[in-house]
Amino acid sequence: MDRTTALALLPVALLLVGLAAYALVRLARAERAPYLPKWVWAPLIVLSMPWGAVAYLLLARGSTGPVTAGGAVPPTTPPAPPVLSPGPQSGTDAPMVATHGLTRDYGAGAGLFGVDLRVPRGVVYGLVGPNGAGKSTLLSILTGTRRADSGTVELGVPRTAVAVCPDVPEFEPWLTAYEVVDLARHYVAPRLGPGAVWDALRLTGLGDAAGRRVGGFSRGMTQRLGLAAALVGDPELLLLDEPTSALDPAGRAEMLDLVAAMRGRRTVVFSSHILADVQRVADHVGVLRAGVLLYQGSTRTLVDEHLAPRWLIRLSGAAEDVAGKLRAQPWVRRVELRDAGEIRVDADTMRHGERGIPEVLASCGAGLVACEPLAADLETAFLALTNGQEPS
Numbered sequence: 479m480d481r482t483t484a485l486a487l488l489p490v491a492l493l494l495v496g497l498a499a500y501a502l503v504r505l506a507r508a509e510r511a512p513y514l515p516k517w518v519w520a521p522l523i524v525l526s527m528p529w530g531a532v533a534y535l536l537l538a539r540g541s542t543g544p545v546t547a548g549g550a551v552p553p554t555t556p557p558a559p560p561v562l563s564p565g566p567q568s569g570t571d572a573p574m575v576a577t578h579g580l581t582r583d584y585g586a587g588a589g590l591f592g593v594d595l596r597v598p599r600g601v602v603y604g605l606v607g608p609n610g611a612g613k614s615t616l617l618s619i620l621t622g623t624r625r626a627d628s629g630t631v632e633l634g635v636p637r638t639a640v641a642v643c644p645d646v647p648e649f650e651p652w653l654t655a656y657e658v659v660d661l662a663r664h665y666v667a668p669r670l671g672p673g674a675v676w677d678a679l680r681l682t683g684l685g686d687a688a689g690r691r692v693g694g695f696s697r698g699m700t701q702r703l704g705l706a707a708a709l710v711g712d713p714e715l716l717l718l719d720e721p722t723s724a725l726d727p728a729g730r731a732e733m734l735d736l737v738a739a740m741r742g743r744r745t746v747v748f749s750s751h752i753l754a755d756v757q758r759v760a761d762h763v764g765v766l767r768a769g770v771l772l773y774q775g776s777t778r779t780l781v782d783e784h785l786a787p788r789w790l791i792r793l794s795g796a797a798e799d800v801a802g803k804l805r806a807q808p809w810v811r812r813v814e815l816r817d818a819g820e821i822r823v824d825a826d827t828m829r830h831g832e833r834g835i836p837e838v839l840a841s842c843g844a845g846l847v848a849c850e851p852l853a854a855d856l857e858t859a860f861l862a863l864t865n866g867q868e869p870s
């Protein structure tokens with residue numbers, strides 16, 4: 479080869495080497511490679527220049543795309559890149575979701591401020607807060623559809639193992655339910671067969687509606703379809719925005735059972751304004767107010783911490799004596815004498831009640847039927863934390 483030909487071919491050679499180098503860098507940074515192990519891709523890229531590099535870049539692009547709303551329809555415009563430092567974390571104790579100082583300031587006090595979220599693996603995590611607390615902002619940053627001003631998000635799984643379901647999922651009205659979920663399968667889990675589509679439809683109670691066009695679906699059915707589309711890829715992390723908002727009581731109960739059954743197998747983060755629902759299925763809870771995470775941890779602990787020091791006493795005989803003696807105790811705040819020998823007592827502290835009530839009952843020789851602390855619920859704890867602001 480003469481010098482002139484060699485010089486003419488130099489840019490092409492540089493381009494091929496550059497392409498291979500770029501593919502190798504992408505491969506090295508990827509958590510896992512599409513279809514083949516990483517150690518197979520590396521020599522393939524080098525030895526079959528440029529075809530190995532081209533094939534890798536095309537396939538990798540398809541397999542690491544953004545998580546789709548409802549897991550079904552690819553977004554028409556790419557979402558703004560969130561502040562993300564994904565990378566799976568090692569060890570079973572590593573949280574499934576961890577944010578560090580997540581901030582999105584909309585101005586005038588609205589937004590999200592320094593949120594350090596920790597979602598352990600395998601839990602059902604309920605996100606609650608009053609109107610405008612920042613729940614949607616937080617969820618949309620986690621899903622990658624909104625950008626944070628500062629802070630980071632770490633996910634314990636690749637983004638391909640994350641599925642999202644918005645509160646009002648939207649689908650092309652002329653598609654059937656089967657086609658919607660099948661489309662999601664093609665996009666997020668082509669390795670799975672049509673059986674996965676049927677499983678997801680049946681699980682969400684849409685097996686009989688598989689052939690119906692979704693344009694005629696009610697809001698509740700559309701919400702279930704969104705969940706089916708999200709579940710078809712067998713995600714490890716499921717992010718649900720108000721999953722029960724459009725459902726009637728029976729549909730809500732079914733959806734909650736479905737979510738509860740995922741505990742241990744998947745990690746579910748869901749926002750809800752129905753605190754009874756959250757208390758029923760969420761073993762962990764995060765309480766947001768004005769963009770600040772006021773509490774996160776076990777739902778049980780939150781409720782227990784706000785147990786009202788209040789007891790219900792049932793007596794077999796006349797309760798007036800006992801009520802009178804209780805009123806005379808310095809640690810008793812309030813005594814309510816009810817019909818049928820029932821007394822409700824508010825004490826200063828749980829400890830005072832636990833010790834003082836049995837003493838008073840014994841000193842009166844009262845015929846005791848029952849004496850039980852009145853359980854607080856998540857609503858009580860929530861209102862105490864948020865200064866009486868209603869959840870929304």
Ligand SMILES: Nc1ncnc2c1ncn2[C@@H]1O[C@H](COP(=O)(O)OP(=O)(O)OP(=O)(O)O)[C@@H](O)[C@H]1O
Binds near residue numbers: 614
């Ligand atoms: N794009 C935006 N630009 C400016 N302000 C916004 C924007 N999005 C949300 N906000 C404001 O940020 C605050 C938090 O909103 P966000 O929707 O995250 O709260 P939320 O807890 O989901 O409320 P809701 O329960 O009412 O849906 C609100 O005051 C809202 O008005």
